[in-house]
Amino acid sequence: MLKLDNVSKVYPAGKNEYAGGIRNADFNLEPGTFFTMLGPSGCGKTTTLRCIAGLEEPDKGRILLDGRPIFDGAAGVSVPMHRRNIGMVFQSYAIWPHMSVFENVAFPLKVSKAERYSTAEIDKAVHGALEVVGLGGYGARSATQLSGGQQQRIALARAIVHRPKLLLLDEPLSNLDATLREGMRTELKRLQTELGITAVYVTHDQTEALAMSDVIAVIQKGHVQQFGTPQDIYFRPANEFVAGFIGHTNILRGKSLGGSADAVTVEIGGGVRIRCHADADQRSGETVGVSIRPENIVLAGGHEVANENNNRLIGRVGSVSFLGNVLHYVVTVGDQAMQVESNPDRRFEPGSEVALSFAPRHGRVLPVA
Numbered sequence: 120m121l122k123l124d125n126v127s128k129v130y131p132a133g134k135n136e137y138a139g140g141i142r143n144a145d146f147n148l149e150p151g152t153f154f155t156m157l158g159p160s161g162c163g164k165t166t167t168l169r170c171i172a173g174l175e176e177p178d179k180g181r182i183l184l185d186g187r188p189i190f191d192g193a194a195g196v197s198v199p200m201h202r203r204n205i206g207m208v209f210q211s212y213a214i215w216p217h218m219s220v221f222e223n224v225a226f227p228l229k230v231s232k233a234e235r236y237s238t239a240e241i242d243k244a245v246h247g248a249l250e251v252v253g254l255g256g257y258g259a260r261s262a263t264q265l266s267g268g269q270q271q272r273i274a275l276a277r278a279i280v281h282r283p284k285l286l287l288l289d290e291p292l293s294n295l296d297a298t299l300r301e302g303m304r305t306e307l308k309r310l311q312t313e314l315g316i317t318a319v320y321v322t323h324d325q326t327e328a329l330a331m332s333d334v335i336a337v338i339q340k341g342h343v344q345q346f347g348t349p350q351d352i353y354f355r356p357a358n359e360f361v362a363g364f365i366g367h368t369n370i371l372r373g374k375s376l377g378g379s380a381d382a383v384t385v386e387i388g389g390g391v392r393i394r395c396h397a398d399a400d401q402r403s404g405e406t407v408g409v410s411i412r413p414e415n416i417v418l419a420g421g422h423e424v425a426n427e428n429n430n431r432l433i434g435r436v437g438s439v440s441f442l443g444n445v446l447h448y449v450v451t452v453g454d455q456a457m458q459v460e461s462n463p464d465r466r467f468e469p470g471s472e473v474a475l476s477f478a479p480r481h482g483r484v485l486p487v488a
């Protein structure tokens with residue numbers, strides 16, 4: 120449905136800055152996919168969307184929509200924006216305050232160069248789109264009389280009114296409060312599934328990305344770090360950056376002593392050895408990071424040995440906070456502060472010596488970022 124083939128768009132660098140943009144983006148999306156680009160501010164998410172929409176011309180690469188090139192740097196092809204049949208919701212959702220709800224949503228049809236619409240067709244399409252976003256009957260209202268969440272839906276109705284095959288959404292929920300945001304998240308996902316539309320969604324909120332997406336690209340400084348399902352990204356992060364960006368994690372630096380993928384030994388500070396898991400066999404002598412999620416560590420008293428097959432590190436509790444469903448600890452192990460989440464049934468007070476235990480499969484060996 121949408122294919123990006125080695126697409127780059129790099130802006131000239133300012134003083135003492137790296138040149139912003141996106142580099143060598145490669146994606147291939149099946150029809151109906153909900154695809155999310157996730158990454159910190161300035162990593163190139165909006166740039167990529169603008170390239171797909173036709174608001175920005177890439178330096179190189181190819182973009183194919185439904186098998187047809189809409190951009191091809193080498194062949195000199197660039198289909199103008201209004202002929203790409205793409206709907207877009209902008210980061211600031213850009214509702215026109217002087218227009219009614221109806222006029223806002225009808226706008227793309229009225230100015231369409233690709234197709235002429237009759238008044239009756241426009242009427243039908245706008246009412247249909249408003250119905251879909253739950254704003255049936257709001258057409259005559261002035262756009263400014265609506266709440267933030269309702270304005271958000273107008274922006275969405277306007278993006279889908281011409282029935283695009285592809286919908287681009289740039290942080291569409293970022294201006295909403297937490298409750299509304301969660302509601303809209305579910306609604307947006309339902310809408311996308313119902314319309315069978317392919318969506319490219321942009322966010323820097325990892326929970327949102329995990330909850331909504333079929334596939335995610337994690338981007339850092341213009342480079343795609345990993346492209347995969349939410350499960351892939353969470354459980355099999357490609358490197359330290361991805362592991363740290365998606366959910367909380369502890370990274371222990373150490374030296375690999377080699378081994379087959381499912382039984383790698385890593386020596387961390389103070390000569391302590393732990394058994395870990397990697398995606399491939401490991402060579403000896405390399406510096407690696409080991410990612411251990413806070414929820415995969417079990418705490419016990421310093422003298423207890425819970426499970427002989429697990430790795431066992433000794434540390435001292437620095438702080439403990441009650442978060443309702445879990446206790447959150449910061450435990451000092453050597454010179455490293457480790458985060459641990461555990462069952463509130465048992466509590467270790469600050470200062471106590473504890474044993475941190477985790478299964479080898481929960482220590483993931485990652486390339487150093």
Ligand SMILES: Nc1ncnc2c1ncn2[C@@H]1O[C@H](COP(=O)(O)OP(=O)(O)OP(=O)(O)O)[C@@H](O)[C@H]1O
Pocket residue numbers: 130131138139140158159160161162163164165166167323
């Ligand atoms: N027109 C431009 N000229 C020069 N640099 C630009 C231009 N547009 C964007 N950049 C730079 O390119 C980088 C990526 O910008 P982009 O807007 O794609 O980031 P983003 O991932 O959408 O960030 P955010 O989450 O803050 O919206 C930034 O460093 C930005 O400063």
Ligand SMILES: [Mg+2]
Pocket residue numbers: 164165166210289
């Ligand atoms: Mg942006």
